[in-house]
Amino acid sequence: MYKLQRLKERTEEAHFGNIEIVKGDEADPRLPAGQLDAAIILNSYHEMPRFKEILLHLRESLKPGGRLLIAEPGPLPAEQTRAEQIARHHISSKFVADEMAQAGFAILEQRERFAQIPEANWYSLVVGQRPSSDEEWAVEMKRRVVASLHLRSGAEAADVGCGDGFYTLPMALAVGSTGKVFAVDIDESSLSKLKQHLVEGGLRNVELVHGAEDDPRLPPARLDVVLVANAYHEMPAHKAMLRGIRAGLKPGGLLVLMESLSEARQTLTRAAQVKRHELSPETARNELQEAGFEVIELHDPFIQRAVDQEGKSRWWLLVARKPSGQ
Numbered sequence: 001m002y003k004l005q006r007l008k009e010r011t012e013e014a015h016f017g018n019i020e021i022v023k024g025d026e027a028d029p030r031l032p033a034g035q036l037d038a039a040i041i042l043n044s045y046h047e048m049p050r051f052k053e054i055l056l057h058l059r060e061s062l063k064p065g066g067r068l069l070i071a072e073p074g075p076l077p078a079e080q081t082r083a084e085q086i087a088r089h090h091i092s093s094k095f096v097a098d099e100m101a102q103a104g105f106a107i108l109e110q111r112e113r114f115a116q117i118p119e120a121n122w123y124s125l126v127v128g129q130r131p132s133s134d135e136e137w138a139v140e141m142k143r144r145v146v147a148s149l150h151l152r153s154g155a156e157a158a159d160v161g162c163g164d165g166f167y168t169l170p171m172a173l174a175v176g177s178t179g180k181v182f183a184v185d186i187d188e189s190s191l192s193k194l195k196q197h198l199v200e201g202g203l204r205n206v207e208l209v210h211g212a213e214d215d216p217r218l219p220p221a222r223l224d225v226v227l228v229a230n231a232y233h234e235m236p237a238h239k240a241m242l243r244g245i246r247a248g249l250k251p252g253g254l255l256v257l258m259e260s261l262s263e264a265r266q267t268l269t270r271a272a273q274v275k276r277h278e279l280s281p282e283t284a285r286n287e288l289q290e291a292g293f294e295v296i297e298l299h300d301p302f303i304q305r306a307v308d309q310e311g312k313s314r315w316w317l318l319v320a321r322k323p324s325g326q
Ligand SMILES: C[S@@+](CC[C@H](N)C(=O)[O-])C[C@H]1O[C@@H](n2cnc3c(N)ncnc32)[C@H](O)[C@@H]1O
Pocket: 160, 161, 162, 163, 164, 165, 166, 167, 184, 185, 186, 187, 190, 211, 212, 213, 214, 215, 216, 228, 229, 230, 231, 234, 235, 241
């Protein structure tokens, strides 16, 4: 309170009439909703244990398109955990950017050594934006999902339940001409739309696969990574599909699964969730483990976005591995 009192005195002394001092609390900066063009957190984010709630509140207080800038001393050693960094009163831009993205910010800029205080620390910087339209959200989702696949040039991947190729096209670009993407769907009309997009984009490294309800028809033990995005809930024969996906992966290969789940439907049965085109991450985690995968990461939320046309806002993403000895 003393600090706010001092700030009040200073603003009065300087005759600033346009500064409103707000006493926030640990989880809520108590700012007006949807009104701000920009917000900044300077050298303070590392002191916020309830950063998830703070970021969500800040996102809501920005106008669509508004920006949040977080600057912290850095760069920091990459091997330090978040807890180790916080104990030393700092946090790396990598953690900040991940956490902002999880809270629904599109990351516009992430820079180490952004500015130096004379004879003291360098500062790193992360700038996020509250996306302003469905199109901007779509771009951001595409960017984040494809980044989570860690595709390198020459990799071989599959997009199972590819639809008309929302993720297939950026995957094909990421693996380059020496790599390959198998695009699998049971719906022929989606595959023919994708074929058209591939021709228009001049992409020749995608093989279209007309899968069966219970078989993705992948080549055996060849793939580095398989993506199933917003499609697993549509697979009643999920056990057989997981068997087929596991068979298509190399030992050590990764399966990345993404689905949405609204707060309101968290406790519903699998059948009820699937009817609403959703699924809980716990259900998927159990099913993947039963199918012989090691679940290595669960990001929930992976993307917390403005509600889309289908009423979806919270997306989770799970990464599982085919054990190496198999
Ligand atoms: C909601 S769409 C998602 C498309 C794309 N992954 C995306 O996120 O834009 C779900 C897709 O899964 C496909 N699908 C459903 N069951 C499938 C199965 N057993 N094998 C392959 N594709 C399947 C559907 O035909 C549909 O194209």
